[in-house]
Amino acid sequence: xxxxxxxxxxxxxxxxxxxxxxxxxxxxxxxxxxxxxxxxxxxxxxxxxxxxxxxxxxxxxxxxxxxxxxxxxxxxxxxxxxxxxxxxxxxxxxxxxxxxxxxxxxxxxxxxxxxxxxxxxxxxxxxxxxxxxxxxxxxxxxxxxxxxxxxxxxxxxxxxxxxxxxxxxxxxxxxxxxxxxxxx
Amino acid sequence: xxxxxxxxxxxxxxxxxxxxxxxxxxxxxxxxxxxxxxxxxxxxxxxxxxxxxxxxxxxxxxxxxxxxxxxxxxxxxxxxxxxxxxxxxxxxxxxxxxxxxxxxxxxxxxxxxxxxxxxxxxxxxxxxxxxxxxxxxxxxxxxxxxxxxxxxxxxxxxxxxxxxxxxxxxxxxxxxxxxxxxxx
Amino acid sequence: xxxxxxxxxxxxxxxxxxxxxxxxxxxxxxxxxxxxxxxxxxxxxxxxxxxxxxxxxxxxxxxxxxxxxxxxxxxxxxxxxxxxxxxxxxxxxxxxxxxxxxxxxxxxxxxxxxxxxxxxxxxxxxxxxxxxxxxxxxxxxxxxxxxxxxxxxxxxxxxxxxxxxxxxxxxxxxxxxxxxxxxx
Amino acid sequence: xxxxxxxxxxxxxxxxxxxxxxxxxxxxxxxxxxxxxxxxxxxxxxxxxxxxxxxxxxxxxxxxxxxxxxxxxxxxxxxxxxxxxxxxxxxxxxxxxxxxxxxxxxxxxxxxxxxxxxxxxxxxxxxxxxxxxxxxxxxxxxxxxxxxxxxxxxxxxxxxxxxxxxxxxxxxxxxxxxxxxxxx
Numbered sequence: 001x002x003x004x005x006x007x008x009x010x011x012x013x014x015x016x017x018x019x020x021x022x023x024x025x026x027x028x029x030x031x032x033x034x035x036x037x038x039x040x041x042x043x044x045x046x047x048x049x050x051x052x053x054x055x056x057x058x059x060x061x062x063x064x065x066x067x068x069x070x071x072x073x074x075x076x077x078x079x080x081x082x083x084x085x086x087x088x089x090x091x092x093x094x095x096x097x098x099x100x101x102x103x104x105x106x107x108x109x110x111x112x113x114x115x116x117x118x119x120x121x122x123x124x125x126x127x128x129x130x131x132x133x134x135x136x137x138x139x140x141x142x143x144x145x146x147x148x149x150x151x152x153x154x155x156x157x158x159x160x161x162x163x164x165x166x167x168x169x170x171x172x173x174x175x176x177x178x179x180x181x182x183x184x
Numbered sequence: 185x186x187x188x189x190x191x192x193x194x195x196x197x198x199x200x201x202x203x204x205x206x207x208x209x210x211x212x213x214x215x216x217x218x219x220x221x222x223x224x225x226x227x228x229x230x231x232x233x234x235x236x237x238x239x240x241x242x243x244x245x246x247x248x249x250x251x252x253x254x255x256x257x258x259x260x261x262x263x264x265x266x267x268x269x270x271x272x273x274x275x276x277x278x279x280x281x282x283x284x285x286x287x288x289x290x291x292x293x294x295x296x297x298x299x300x301x302x303x304x305x306x307x308x309x310x311x312x313x314x315x316x317x318x319x320x321x322x323x324x325x326x327x328x329x330x331x332x333x334x335x336x337x338x339x340x341x342x343x344x345x346x347x348x349x350x351x352x353x354x355x356x357x358x359x360x361x362x363x364x365x366x367x368x
Numbered sequence: 369x370x371x372x373x374x375x376x377x378x379x380x381x382x383x384x385x386x387x388x389x390x391x392x393x394x395x396x397x398x399x400x401x402x403x404x405x406x407x408x409x410x411x412x413x414x415x416x417x418x419x420x421x422x423x424x425x426x427x428x429x430x431x432x433x434x435x436x437x438x439x440x441x442x443x444x445x446x447x448x449x450x451x452x453x454x455x456x457x458x459x460x461x462x463x464x465x466x467x468x469x470x471x472x473x474x475x476x477x478x479x480x481x482x483x484x485x486x487x488x489x490x491x492x493x494x495x496x497x498x499x500x501x502x503x504x505x506x507x508x509x510x511x512x513x514x515x516x517x518x519x520x521x522x523x524x525x526x527x528x529x530x531x532x533x534x535x536x537x538x539x540x541x542x543x544x545x546x547x548x549x550x551x552x
Numbered sequence: 553x554x555x556x557x558x559x560x561x562x563x564x565x566x567x568x569x570x571x572x573x574x575x576x577x578x579x580x581x582x583x584x585x586x587x588x589x590x591x592x593x594x595x596x597x598x599x600x601x602x603x604x605x606x607x608x609x610x611x612x613x614x615x616x617x618x619x620x621x622x623x624x625x626x627x628x629x630x631x632x633x634x635x636x637x638x639x640x641x642x643x644x645x646x647x648x649x650x651x652x653x654x655x656x657x658x659x660x661x662x663x664x665x666x667x668x669x670x671x672x673x674x675x676x677x678x679x680x681x682x683x684x685x686x687x688x689x690x691x692x693x694x695x696x697x698x699x700x701x702x703x704x705x706x707x708x709x710x711x712x713x714x715x716x717x718x719x720x721x722x723x724x725x726x727x728x729x730x731x732x733x734x735x736x
Contacts, residue, residue: 021595030582032590033624038216043205047300072217116599134706154318222400227389231484256401338502398582406584411573415668440585522686
């Protein structure tokens, strides 16, 4: 039999980045005559974030400097979910690299959810990565998991359940390995 | 022939509980820059509630303390539909148990519509229970009826028509049984 | 050959009734914390109404006393489309009968678009009648035409094009009959 | 082999016209009791416009005098996207003709995105033209490209990627032709 050292240790996600626009929202922005701006988020997705937080995953939300998302809006979303919000530039990978290192993590411990060309690099390096079902092909090709739900309509929830499942699998594998070691 | 006493008396729903978020609404919350919050409900669903009220079913709406739904909003929904609103905690079954007993009913006289993991217990015990078509698998497995319409887009209406049909079937069965008894 | 008098004269619609809620709108009502109410209509449908008005059809919009639709809203819709708005009760047929007679029309000259049980009678008597694709079965069974588009998303436009087509067919049939008569 | 002069020079789009209502928006207008009007646009589509602007294409947005789109709204959309907005009449082709000539372009250098009968002429003459998947048949028949996405939900983005691809193909064809010429 192969022993513990012959196997890659299972990936355990400790940090998650998620785009607000297009992942947590549908990507739609409502504009009104009087100057009001509005977006919609889904309770199924906010429940998904709560699932991850319960599993000990730190969730950080991302907005892009390219597609200015009203600051007031992202702060509302952030307050509602108890998550920090980061504004990333044209190279999100560079902005997030520092954060990952600060937490003494490597990218394989990170989950990433994005939905456009700009997210391709992060989708590639993250240990677990996903896009909503309505993401462009380029982003889909880079993601490790493609949700069946579109952005703002359960995609985040689906990915959260996927991560929880991976974490449980990883945990039970560790247990099994310990038993195998003891019994060998 | 088998007589009346050899048969389970048909279930007649007298009380219905229905989640607001995800059942009456689509689960979407609109957030605006100015701090406004908005949800949408459907006239087909409100017509469904009126169908039940006409059939003598008391309809109570539920919100969850976990997913704080703006109090002002649930009161608006409540006023519009002429239904009481209850806020339940992490174990909705415990909160509703008292209410069911107060009305001297048993759970088989109760219809329940939910849409997430938290509702699984209630979906199991209620005489009739349903989830919208877009509920997570866990909730679907516990429900006795899965709507073809998603939440906030006719699911409640569909369940109301299902309940009305069951009530009519139960009534006609009672009639039939009475006729059978008389004629035997 | 059969002559003109052996044929039913073609139906020519001169008046159209259309439910606002569920036909022109999706049936959704947006409720906000601050007390605002909102509905959405579609430019394709408003273009449909304009098509009918150009063809000389008077279009009247209906709201129901059972499902109080904000008066301010129906007036906005009415002003935008240049149509009168009527509020009908539990028996829309009775309310509209008078109007049809006043205009010295019979129901076969009337087109009707509805979307629920309450509209069944009118759907039955109108010369042309339609429901959106998302109407309940009961209403669908009574309609002469079932749109492929749902309410608030092009159903009215589809019906308008259907009516225009019927009018043109009727006109060309009249022409043909005249030619047949002359040449016989 | 056939030389350069035996081939039609590839079309290179330099100017694009795009309807706001029904192409950039879903065609829905939200009306509120208090008099507010609202539309929604999609970040995927705004990213599409940015793609074109990067490729050196001038993007102009169109509104119609027939379907009065709130001026305040179109100015908001225009400001957000850095595009000029034009209001066209019943014959959009006439209004745009002058603009095309002013820029010393011919219609084959122009891309056009429309979504209704009124746009048929422009869809016919433009070098590249597209309609969203939910456009009426008449408009679809006139368009050179039919998007798989509906209006306001990625149609503009899809067309932008299509144009970019055409531009790249044209460019690489020019290169190839130059190589062929040199090596012949």
